[in-house]
Structures are given as structure tokens and as C-alpha cells.
Amino acid sequence: MWRRTLSGLFCLGIVACETAPPVPTEMEPAAFEQAVGEARDKPHPWSTIQAYTDLLDSGRLSQGQRLEALFARGSARRQARINLPGAVQDLEEAQALAGADSPLIENIATEIEYAKTDWGRAAGKLEGLQTLPEWFNSKVAMGGLPEAAERYRESDLAPSPDQVSLLEAAGYLCRTAGASDETWTVTEEAEHLEGLEWCENPGVS
Structure with a gap:
């Protein structure tokens, strides 16, 4: 009886292993640089941000690549004033990944300061009277x-x-x-x- 039970469990284990989804392979450096270049060359900042999002969601990035993509998306969001809270989140995650010796650490800190300042201004404007175009811009800035x-x-x-x-x-x-x-x-x-x-x-x- 025990032999049959163990044999059944073993077979189930084999089936589970055979049907498990494959683990995504880490992106090669050249492919990553190409993807970053294509994202940067998109015709609109929104498209650039979405391209970085797809890259980050791929599950194929090394820690260093994720750091670079987060910094790039956070900077793009901040400069385009599209989802400033998201920009701060990206940049703070990048800062946590960077470490004190990273060549990006000072740039990340500066971007965080700018993004938080712009976030505060956008939030303040939403509390006052605005025309529809002004309100639209402030709302976009807040995500x-x-x-x-x-x-x-x-x-x-x-x-x-x-x-x-x-x-x-x-x-x-x-x-x-x-x-x-x-x-x-x-x-x-x-x-x-x-x-x-x-x-x-x-x-x-």
C-alpha cells in the first residue's frame, strides 16, 4: 500500500515538474542595452515609460539592469511630469538597489529631490481652483x-x-x-x- 502511495506521489511530482512554466532567462547585456535604447527613442514620453515598464515586468533583469531601468523610468516620469508618485517610488527602489558605491547614487538622490518637490507642487495645485487644462496637467502629474x-x-x-x-x-x-x-x-x-x-x-x- 505504501509503495503504491509513494509511487503515485512520485508520478505526480514528475507531472508537476514537467508542466511547470520555464524560468525566464536573464537578459543578455547587449539585448538589454538595445531595449533601453528603443525605449529612449520612443516618440512620446508615455511610450518610453511603458517600454521601461514592459522591461521591468519581464522578469529577466539582473539586479544591475533593474537598477538602471528603474532609474530611467523614474527620471522619464519626473521629467515628463507623468505620475510623480510613481517616479519617487521608482527612484527610491533604485536607490535601495544601488548601494553607496554606485556611480548613479548621486544622480538618483538628485532626481528624488526634484520629483518630491514637483509632486508637492502638483498636489498643492489640485487643492486650488484650476481651469480644466490646468487640472488635467496636475492630475496627470499625480498619476x-x-x-x-x-x-x-x-x-x-x-x-x-x-x-x-x-x-x-x-x-x-x-x-x-x-x-x-x-x-x-x-x-x-x-x-x-x-x-x-x-x-x-x-x-x-
């Missing part, structure tokens, strides 16, 4: 792009060219030949809105 995009969608007001670039890169505005001229309530020149309308699946398209 609230979905809510900010929805507010614009409901208002029928036209985003600025910079805001349109972000909304298109993030999948909230889509280009279509059949875009309606009535999509927007426009009071100024709006060439940057030509061929654009709100995506059916916002944030995904």
Missing part, C-alpha cells in the same frame, strides 16, 4: 490620467496640442478618417485635432 481623460471626454472641450499628444500615445484618442467635426467644442485654432476622436476602448487602443 491620474484615466480620470483626467474622462473629464475631458465628458466636457467636449478640446485638449491642447501637448495634451492631445499624451492622450493619443496613451490610447485615449484615436485617428480615424471618419472623425466628426462635432466631437469638440472648439473656440481656437484646432488643426491638431484633425482626424482624432475618443477611442472606443480608452487606454487600450
Whole structure:
């Protein structure tokens, strides 16, 4: 009886081992540098940030590579003022990985200081009165792009060219030949809105 039980457990162990998902292999240095270069060359900071996110989520980075990717994403978020709380989180994680002897340690500390200062300013602005474009920018800075995009969608007001670039890169505005001229309530020149309308699946398209 015991032999049969042990034999069954052994067989189950073999099946489990055979069906276990493979462990991702660590990314080669050349492949990592290529991925970082491609992320840096994206046409919009949002796309750059997403490319770094995909890299960090791959499970293939060494500790040194993760440090570099976190620093790059945190810096990109801070400079573009897209999700400043996320920038601080990235940079503080990078700081914890770096160690006192890292050549990046001083740059990381400086970026954290800048990101925290910008975060405080954005949070303060949200507490005061703002126009919709101003509120949108502050909300994006605080990591609230979905809510900010929805507010614009409901208002029928036209985003600025910079805001349109972000909304298109993030999948909230889509280009279509059949875009309606009535999509927007426009009071100024709006060439940057030509061929654009709100995506059916916002944030995904």
C-alpha cells in the first residue's frame, strides 16, 4: 500500500515538474542595452515609460539592469511630469538597489529631490481652483490620467496640442478618417485635432 502511495506521489511530482512554466532567462547585456535604447527613442514620453515598464515586468533583469531601468523610468516620469508618485517610488527602489558605491547614487538622490518637490507642487495645485487644462496637467502629474481623460471626454472641450499628444500615445484618442467635426467644442485654432476622436476602448487602443 505504501509503495503504491509513494509511487503515485512520485508520478505526480514528475507531472508537476514537467508542466511547470520555464524560468525566464536573464537578459543578455547587449539585448538589454538595445531595449533601453528603443525605449529612449520612443516618440512620446508615455511610450518610453511603458517600454521601461514592459522591461521591468519581464522578469529577466539582473539586479544591475533593474537598477538602471528603474532609474530611467523614474527620471522619464519626473521629467515628463507623468505620475510623480510613481517616479519617487521608482527612484527610491533604485536607490535601495544601488548601494553607496554606485556611480548613479548621486544622480538618483538628485532626481528624488526634484520629483518630491514637483509632486508637492502638483498636489498643492489640485487643492486650488484650476481651469480644466490646468487640472488635467496636475492630475496627470499625480498619476491620474484615466480620470483626467474622462473629464475631458465628458466636457467636449478640446485638449491642447501637448495634451492631445499624451492622450493619443496613451490610447485615449484615436485617428480615424471618419472623425466628426462635432466631437469638440472648439473656440481656437484646432488643426491638431484633425482626424482624432475618443477611442472606443480608452487606454487600450
